[in-house]
Amino acid sequence: MPEPRRSARGAIGVLAEFVLIAAVTATLAPILWMLVLSFQPLKDIIGSGVRIGFSLSNFTDLLAPGNPLLAQLVNSLLIVVGTVLLCLVFGSLAGYALSQLPLPRWATVPLLILAGFLPLVPPMVLVPGLYATMTSLGLIGGTLGLIVLNTVFQLPFAALLMKVYFDGVPSTLREAALIDGASEAATFRTIMLPLVKPGLAAVGTFTGIMAWNEFLFALTMTSGGVTAPLTVGIASLVQPYEVAWGQMAAAGTLAAVPIILITVVANRYLVAGLTAGAVKG
Structure with a gap:
């Protein structure tokens, strides 16, 4: 290889590493600063100069009796668990149907168009209509309504992602199970579903993060506190x-903390899903 070309590639590699390090630093710096501030007393935060202390007063004030944050934390956990379970159940069923079952085009095409169009609609546009609908159903002001809303908006992505994973499973496995006398439900539960665990982990992680971070519906569909x-x-x-x-x-x-734990638990399956297509033979 000519020396100028080798040196050019070396310079590009150094530049790419510099950009990567800068991006990681820009991502981690605010998180680390938030962690530092969480253990600082208020006088050190707002005082002049740089003073680094250590105090648990911020956490004790947040978790003190009468502070609604602990109840809000429980609400968020319930919303995440409910949304993830519903998206996994209905997303895997819809993905399996779209991938493996001979559905007519007049049914699949509108569903795919709707699944691709719904995430593009700004949620703020739908708030008035959703608020009226949720009020008529008696789901305003509670976690159940937020679970339903989060599921509605995350389910299209979950179904399409599960379809991609089911597409990677040979259809001959389903056909063999059906020939052996297994029902469609048993084939789905015992044969197909265990083979798409990476997809379930990916769907669960994504929907869990999105439900945990959701703010607009949480603000408009609850009364606070x-x-x-x-x-x-x-x-x-x-x-x-x-x-x-x-x-x-x-x-x-x-x-x-919960998002980090979700990612750590699902990491093994996520890595398996990302590398499954790269292995041949």
């Missing part, structure tokens, strides 16, 4: 004449 999830509780720490920086950082730290 103990009925709201954690995202609304964190936003309420910004008051007209005061910003509770320490408590906000502590709440953000608490909010990051």
Whole structure:
């Protein structure tokens, strides 16, 4: 290889590494600063100069009796669990049907168009109509309504993603099971579903993160306080004449823990799903 070409590739590699390091630093710096602020007393945060102390007062104030944040944390966990379970159940069924069952085109084409179009609609446009619908159904002001809304908006992506994973499973496995006398439900449950565990992990992780971070519906469909999830509780720490920086950082730290745990638990299946298509033979 000519020397100029080799040196050019070396320079490109160094530049790519520099850009990658800069991107990682820009991503991690705010998270680390939030973690530091969460353990700082208020006087050190708002005081002049740089003072690094250590205090658990932000966490004790947030978790004190009468503070709604603990109830909001429980609400967020319930919303995530409910949304993930519904998206996994109905998303896997829909993905299996779209991938393996001989559905007519007049049914599949509108469904695929709707699944691709719904995520493109700004949720703010749908808030008035959804609010009226949820009110008539008696689902305003509780976690059940937010579970339903999150499921409606995350289910199209979950179904399409599961379809992609079911497409990677040989159809001969389903045909062999049916020939052996297994029902369609038994084939789905015992043969096909265990082969798409990476897809289930990917769907569960994505829908869990999106439901955990959702703010618009949580703000408009609840009355705040103990009925709201954690995202609304964190936003309420910004008051007209005061910003509770320490408590906000502590709440953000608490909010990051469940997402980290979800990602760690699902990491093995996510990696298996990403590398499955790269292995041949």
